[in-house]
Amino acid sequence: MDEAGIADIFAAFGPVRCRRLFGGLGLYADGVMFGLAVDGRIFLKTDPGFAADLAAAGAEAFSYDRKDGRRVSLSYWSLPEAALDDGEVAAALAHRALVIARAAAAGSPRRPRLR
Known part of the structure; x- marks a missing residue:
């Protein structure tokens, strides 16, 4: 899946930025990674309830x-x-993943960058 296809799926969600990540793409909104695109599939950040x-x-x-x-x-x-065929469903799921990703980022200390 390419960046244009990802933008199309999440058009109702808002702008999604993609960065290369281990042979796939990291999906970012507001500077927070909330998903992955790997081998033509999209994966969203979850907590136990959202995973269920x-x-x-x-x-x-x-x-x-x-x-x-x-x-x-x-x-x-x-x-x-x-969700691939329903932009509103994709947007709602992406929003939930973003909330979870923000909470995870806020709860984990930043690692120092290697130089």
Whole structure:
């Protein structure tokens, strides 16, 4: 999925900025990363309640395999198929993910930048 397709899906949400991230794209609104686009799929930042709601809508957890063979799951879940065709649903889900991402960013100390 490219940046134009992502902007189209989230048009009702507002501007989404994309940055390259580990072979995919990080999705940002107001300077906060609220989602990922990887292998043609969009994943949103979740907390346990939002993850359960997305799972009930048929979404899947984002995970990847490490070089050592372990599978890693992150707190990102796929955007349900229905949201890809309904901009208002996509916007509502993105807004919820942004609220969660902001709370997570506020609760975690910033790491020092490496030079």
